[in-house]
Amino acid sequence: MIVMSSLGLIPNAxxxxxxxxxxxxxxxxxxxxxxxxxKDLILKKPPSxxxxxxxxxxxxxxxxxxxxxxxxxxxxxxGIADHYIPSIVDxxxxxxxxxxxxxxxxxxxxxxxxxxxxxxxxxxxxLLGMDVANSSLYDYGSALGEAGRFAIxxxxxxxxxxxxxxxxERKNILRTYVEPLDVKISEVEYEKESGMxxxxxxxxSINDSVGMVYLEVPNFFGVVEEAVExxxxxxxxxGALLVVGVDPFLMGVMKPPGELGADVAxxxxxxxxGYMNFGGPSLGIFAIKKRFRQIRQIPxxxxxxxxxxxxxxxxxxxxxxxxxxxxxxxxxxxxITTNTSLMAIRAAIYLSLLGPNGIRKVAEKILYNTAYLKRxxxxxxxxxxxxxxxxxxxxxxxxxxxxxxxxxxxxxxxxILGGFxxxxxxxxxxxxxxxxxxxxxKHSKEDLDLLLNALREMCL
Amino acid sequence: MRYRQARWEAGxxxxxPTIFELGKIGEGGVVVAKPDNRIxxxxxxxxxxxxxxxxxxxxxIPGLTEPEVARHFNHLTQxxxxxxxxxxxxxxxxxxxxxxxxxxxxxxxxxRELHPYSPEELTQGILRVLYELQNMLSIxxxxxxxxxxPAAGAHGELVGALIMRKRFLDLSERRDEMLIPxxxxxxxxASATMAGFKIVRIPPSDEGTIDLSALRAAINxxxxxxxxxxxxxxxxxxxxxxxAADMLHNNGSYLYYDGANxxxxxxxxxxxxxxxxxxxxxxxxxxxxxxGGGGPGAGAVGVTNELKDYLPVPIIVKEENRYKLSYEVPKxxxxxxxxxGNVGVLVKAWSYLKLLGSEGVRTSSGIAVLNANxxxxxxxxxxxxxxxxxxxxCKHEFVLSLSNFRREYGIKALDxxxxxxxxxxxxxxxxxxxxxxEAFMMExxxxxxxxxxxxxIDAMREIKESAKEKPDxxxxxxxxxxxxxxxxxxxxxxLWLTWKIYKESKEREN
Numbered sequence: 001m002i003v004m005s006s007l008g009l010i011p012n013a014x015x016x017x018x019x020x021x022x023x024x025x026x027x028x029x030x031x032x033x034x035x036x037x038x039k040d041l042i043l044k045k046p047p048s049x050x051x052x053x054x055x056x057x058x059x060x061x062x063x064x065x066x067x068x069x070x071x072x073x074x075x076x077x078x079g080i081a082d083h084y085i086p087s088i089v090d091x092x093x094x095x096x097x098x099x100x101x102x103x104x105x106x107x108x109x110x111x112x113x114x115x116x117x118x119x120x121x122x123x124x125x126x127l128l129g130m131d132v133a134n135s136s137l138y139d140y141g142s143a144l145g146e147a148g149r150f151a152i153x154x155x156x157x158x159x160x161x162x163x164x165x166x167x168x169e170r171k172n173i174l175r176t177y178v179e180p181l182d183v184k185i186s187e188v189e190y191e192k193e194s195g196m197x198x199x200x201x202x203x204x205s206i207n208d209s210v211g212m213v214y215l216e217v218p219n220f221f222g223v224v225e226e227a228v229e230x231x232x233x234x235x236x237x238x239g240a241l242l243v244v245g246v247d248p249f250l251m252g253v254m255k256p257p258g259e260l261g262a263d264v265a266x267x268x269x270x271x272x273x274g275y276m277n278f279g280g281p282s283l284g285i286f287a288i289k290k291r292f293r294q295i296r297q298i299p300x301x302x303x304x305x306x307x308x309x310x311x312x313x314x315x316x317x318x319x320x321x322x323x324x325x326x327x328x329x330x331x332x333x334x335x336i337t338t339n340t341s342l343m344a345i346r347a348a349i350y351l352s353l354l355g356p357n358g359i360r361k362v363a364e365k366i367l368y369n370t371a372y373l374k375r376x377x378x379x380x381x382x383x384x385x386x387x388x389x390x391x392x393x394x395x396x397x398x399x400x401x402x403x404x405x406x407x408x409x410x411x412x413x414x415x416i417l418g419g420f421x422x423x424x425x426x427x428x429x430x431x432x433x434x435x436x437x438x439x440x441x442k443h444s445k446e447d448l449d450l451l452l453n454a455l456r457e458m459c460l
Numbered sequence: 461m462r463y464r465q466a467r468w469e470a471g472x473x474x475x476x477p478t479i480f481e482l483g484k485i486g487e488g489g490v491v492v493a494k495p496d497n498r499i500x501x502x503x504x505x506x507x508x509x510x511x512x513x514x515x516x517x518x519x520x521i522p523g524l525t526e527p528e529v530a531r532h533f534n535h536l537t538q539x540x541x542x543x544x545x546x547x548x549x550x551x552x553x554x555x556x557x558x559x560x561x562x563x564x565x566x567x568x569x570x571x572r573e574l575h576p577y578s579p580e581e582l583t584q585g586i587l588r589v590l591y592e593l594q595n596m597l598s599i600x601x602x603x604x605x606x607x608x609x610p611a612a613g614a615h616g617e618l619v620g621a622l623i624m625r626k627r628f629l630d631l632s633e634r635r636d637e638m639l640i641p642x643x644x645x646x647x648x649x650a651s652a653t654m655a656g657f658k659i660v661r662i663p664p665s666d667e668g669t670i671d672l673s674a675l676r677a678a679i680n681x682x683x684x685x686x687x688x689x690x691x692x693x694x695x696x697x698x699x700x701x702x703x704a705a706d707m708l709h710n711n712g713s714y715l716y717y718d719g720a721n722x723x724x725x726x727x728x729x730x731x732x733x734x735x736x737x738x739x740x741x742x743x744x745x746x747x748x749x750x751x752g753g754g755g756p757g758a759g760a761v762g763v764t765n766e767l768k769d770y771l772p773v774p775i776i777v778k779e780e781n782r783y784k785l786s787y788e789v790p791k792x793x794x795x796x797x798x799x800x801g802n803v804g805v806l807v808k809a810w811s812y813l814k815l816l817g818s819e820g821v822r823t824s825s826g827i828a829v830l831n832a833n834x835x836x837x838x839x840x841x842x843x844x845x846x847x848x849x850x851x852x853x854c855k856h857e858f859v860l861s862l863s864n865f866r867r868e869y870g871i872k873a874l875d876x877x878x879x880x881x882x883x884x885x886x887x888x889x890x891x892x893x894x895x896x897x898e899a900f901m902m903e904x905x906x907x908x909x910x911x912x913x914x915x916x917i918d919a920m921r922e923i924k925e926s927a928k929e930k931p932d933x934x935x936x937x938x939x940x941x942x943x944x945x946x947x948x949x950x951x952x953x954x955l956w957l958t959w960k961i962y963k964e965s966k967e968r969e970n
Contacts (some may be wrong), residue, residue: 009557009559009815009816009820009824009906009907010823010824010827010906010907011907011908011909011910012827012830012831012906012908012909012910013823013827013906017909017910018830020910021830021831021834021910022830024834024837024838025830025833025834025837030826030827030829030830032853033826033829033830033833033853034697034728034729034829034853035852035853036696036697036699036852036853037697037699037725037728037729038699038701038702040733041702041729041730041733041734042728042729043727043728043729043730045818046727046728046818046819046821046822047599047600047602047727047730047818047821048599048818049595049596049599049600049813049817049818049821050814050817050818051817051818052814052815052816052817052819052820053814053815053817055561055815058561058565058811058814058815059561059564059565061814062565062568062589062811063568064585065585065586065588065589066568066570066571066585066586067570067585068581068582068583068584068585069570069573069574069578069582069583069585069586070570070582071573071582074573074575076575076577076578077577078576078577079798080575080576080577080799081575082573082575084492084493086490086492086526088526088529088530090567091530092529092530092533092534092537094563095533095534095537096542096543096544096545097537097538097540097541097542097544097545098536098537098540098542098752098753099542099558099563099750099751099752099753100542100543100544100555100558100750100751101540101541101542101543101548101751101753102548102550102553102555102751102753102754103751103753103754104753104754105550105889105890106877106878106881106886106887107943107946107948108878108881108938108941108942108943108944108945108946109465109539109540109541109881109886109938109941109942110540110541111475111536111539111540111941111942111943112535112536112537112538112539112540112942113536113540113753113754115476115478115536115539116533116536116753117753117754118478118958118959119478119479119480119959121957121958122478122480122958122959122960123479123521125958125960126519126520126521126958126960127519127521131958131960131961132957132958132961133958135754136754136755138611138612138615138756138797139611139797139798140798141795141796141797141798142611142615142796142797145796149654167798169795169798169799170798172794172795173794173795173796173797173798175794176622176772176793176794176795176796177654177796179622179794180622180625180654180655180656181656224510224514226511226514251516251519252516252519253506253510253515253516254510254514254515254516255514255515255516256516268798275571275572275573275804276572276573276574276575276576277571277572277574277802277803277804278571278574278575278576278583278586278799278800278803278804279576279798279799279800279801279803280611280756280797280798280799280800280801280802280803280804280805281611281755281756281758281802281803281804281805282611282756282797282798282799282802290961295955295957301754302957303957304951304952304954304955304956304957305951305954305956305957305959305962306946306947306948306950306951306954306956307946307947307950308943308944308945308946308947309944309945309946309947310944310945311947312473312944313473313474313475313943313944314473314474314475315475315943315946315947316946317946317947317948317951318951319951319952319955319957320952320955322952324646325614325646325647325649325650326645326646326647326892327646328646328650329646329649329650329659330649330650330652330653330659332646332649332650332653334650334654335614335615335617335618335647335650335651335653335654336612336614336615337612337613337614337647338611338612338613338614338742338744338751338754338755338756338757339612339754339755339756340611340752340755340756341752341753341754341755341756342752342753342754342755342756343752343755343756345753348479349529349533351521352479352483352521352522352523352524352529352532353489353490353492353523353524353526353529354489354490354491354492354523355483355487355488355489355490355521355522355523355524356486356487356488356489356518356519356520356521356522356523357487357488357489357490357491357523358489358490358491358492358523359489359519359521360519361491361492361493361494361495362492362493364494364495364506365493365494365495365496367495367506367509367510368495368496368499368500368503368509369495369499371503371509372499372502372503375502375503391509391510391511391514405579408579412579412582417575417578417582420577425577425787441492441493442493444496445496445498445499448499
């Protein structure tokens with residue numbers, strides 16, 4: 001038997017302890033601990049994943065691998081963009097008491113995590129104008145999947161109407177999540193002029209067998225839907241739930257879904273203090289308007305404020321656990337266990353720091369930057385912007401006749417990451433030459449002008 | 461060991477105030493970015509770019525200054541217990557130490573700023589990392605094809621169950637029953653139900669393992685498969701696994717493996733040799749990614765060649781020395797989340813496996829199992845009861861029954877757990893699996909030293925003695941945590957789920 005004491009990660013692999021422990025158990029070898037396993041199953045030697053790499057060696061290897069990504073400015077859209085992260089967020093979530101702990105099953109030694117998550121729920125409910133938020137789901141997409149299942153539990157109806165300008169990945173995820181329930185999902189077209197959902201089409205498609213209407217603000221094209229209230233009225237007139245997906249940054253300037261009639265609000269919270277990380281870890285936001293019966297249908301963990309048994313202290317614990325899989329098994333509202341707590345804490349820290357003033361300024365800057373970039377790109381001779389007269393937030397739908405690989409290659413030579421060429425991944429989005437650009441509070445006017453100049457060069 | 465957790469007490473009955481009390485709702489906050497006036501000159505005012513009826517007036521959250529934020533959240537961290545604080549034997553959760561290098565690698569700027577829709581020539585590095593991770597998982601488990609998309613273990617179970625569902629739809633076979641042993645993790649039942657299956661529970665044998673005759677009786681033409689944890693939640697290796705796999709396969713059904721307990725056997729045996737057709741693995745358990753206070757984790761699902769066409773899109777492939785994301789998966793179940801997975805977590809699993817190498821993988825599991833057997837024997841030697849499998853080695857975890865304490869002294873597993881807190885040890889998983897009365901499910905990992913294990917055992921002995929001689933000490937525990945025993949029932953009755961709900965409820969009371 002070879003035992004690698006040199007790893008430095010396994011205290012009892014060292015000769016100091018190993019012999020003593022084997023001796024106590026009356027065995028000679030670690031292999032004896034597998035004597036209950038059918039002999040044929042035991043591998044003669046460990047599967048070969050390579051020799052261990054020392055710490056410094058691993059770090060240089062990794063550094064080399066990632067060095068292929070060398071960009072200065074990111075303008076790529078498609079549902080995720082480059083935001084600014086205040087350094088205190090990183091500082092606080094790197095405390096081991098937060099990041100190495102787990103689900104707070106023992107509330108007395110987990111008050112820190114519990115209170116932080118309670119604050120997240122409270123902040124998120126306020127930001128979205130909703131009554132109750134859970135303590136996180138996996139991401140925006142799976143939150144939509146869960147919202148669909150929630151709508152079925154609440155309405156007992158199995159038809160959904162979703163706006164056709166929903167992000168294609170989320171459409172796909174929703175289908176995956178509800179396919180076993182035999183749900184019929186129909187799409188409501190958007191107005192070709194404005195890029196917004198067609199109220200006429202919605203009115204003519206809805207009936208009293210529809211359980212959920214789903215709309216995103218901003219939608220896949222970056223267009224801010226103006227008629228959420230009207231959509232709410234139409235949905236409610238037939239007894240359907242309205243689920244609204246939002247970019248939480250937009251909530252700094254725009255009336256939240258809770259004020260516009262949404263029953264459920266979902267969204268991606270990853271960038272509220274978190275990084276892009278090639279798409280994850282993410283933070284699934286899920287919040288509802290308070291109706292007592294529906295609270296018990298919420299998926300995922302919820303933290304509640306409470307008191308100590310002696311009534312003397314305020315404290316926190318996991319509430320409504322009887323909805324959850326570890327107690328309710330196949331009757332649970334969802335199978336979710338591990339969620340994205342640390343991302344929720346990032347969001348809580350970010351929002352407590354920025355407060356109403358900070359989040360408002362960030363949102364305004366994004367709104368102005370988007371308007372500026374939209375107008376300037378539109379004025380370039382070889383580019384066009386769709387839905388120009390509609391308000392847009394963060395993302396801009398740009399059309400070009402030239403291949404996006406060439407345009408983006410030209411931008412990349414200037415260390416600029418360009419638009420997301422939609423057809424490269426979603427051929428089903430039937431708009432020729434469409435790319436989604438994004439801009440955030442991170443971009444100065446100079447940054448935007450650098451992009452515009454580089455784009456202008458393509459028109460020469 | 462004695463332990464006193466920090467206890468900040470800001471006022472009567474309040475430990476750390478909430479941010480809603482520290483700040484003023486609707487006011488304040490740090491401006492980290494603001495609009496450029498030169499841009500506003502071009503675009504016009506806010507009302508010109510966002511319809512007035514949509515403009516928000518109030519945001520009812522408080523804003524604090526940076527020092528206030530720093531102290532508030534530091535107070536909270538000090539009232540929390542992590543793996544780096546001390547032994548954390550939470551059964552089936554594998555609370556192992558996270559090497560700090562893996563944390564550093566995951567925080568590289570080049571990863572943090574990596575946009576998921578970047579062109580492939582820029583993402584070759586990260587795609588190689590992910591591809592290598594799939595490869596290493598494949599070598600360790602013997603399953604040939606992988607997806608890294610699921611965000612957690614239960615998410616992986618859902619993927620696995622959906623794959624089985626889709627497979628049988630394709631074969632035009634109506635199989636809608638999923639077999640699950642009674643001792644399985646609760647998420648198995650919930651995941652299979654989400655994928656449309658009816659659950660058929662398999663009771664355990666007297667030994668705590670799968671009862672083959674019960675299994676035989678349950679299998680029929682409607683059986684899609686069975687979801688198994690091996691070692692099971694009692695920490696016992698299912699030594700009939702090959703017979704069970706044969707019975708399922710002869711019936712055209714699949715064997716799904718719940719990888720939550722992989723830390724017992726990694727490097728010692730391969731799932732494919734056990735007859736496993738598909739499985740999920742938890743990067744935050746077995747592969748050292750930290751648990752994040754409840755997440756984010758990452759799941760990975762591995763399948764045999766027969767099921768590869770059903771994986772979620774995209775999959776990561778290598779073609780002529782180039783790595784790419786491929787959407788060409790003919791029968792894919794679809795997507796279960798945006799983009800490609802919790803990449804920041806997956807990078808930690810990759811670096812962990814690189815640090816361990818082949819021998820390290822085997823040693824990790826071997827020592828985890830050694831630690832569990834050592835702790836179990838010591839506990840049995842001082843009189844603790846192991847209801848199942850005590851005459852054979854356990855694997856990485858084991859389950860005590862404390863029912864005699866309840867009977868004789870009125871001390872429940874919950875009380876025992878709270879008394880451990882006062883001694884600086886995170887309690888085990890309690891009341892699980894349900895087939896054990898007053899269950900204490902203990903999982904030391906390979907990260908605990910002999911000294912710490914002996915300390916844990918000493919604490920158990922002390923509590924055992926207290927239970928007999930001064931039971932009030934145990935019943936009133938914890939005393940040294942930030943707070944005394946919490947009223948869970950009140951939380952469910954009041955449903956104070958946000959600060960606003962709590963405030964309004966208080967105002968009504970007054």
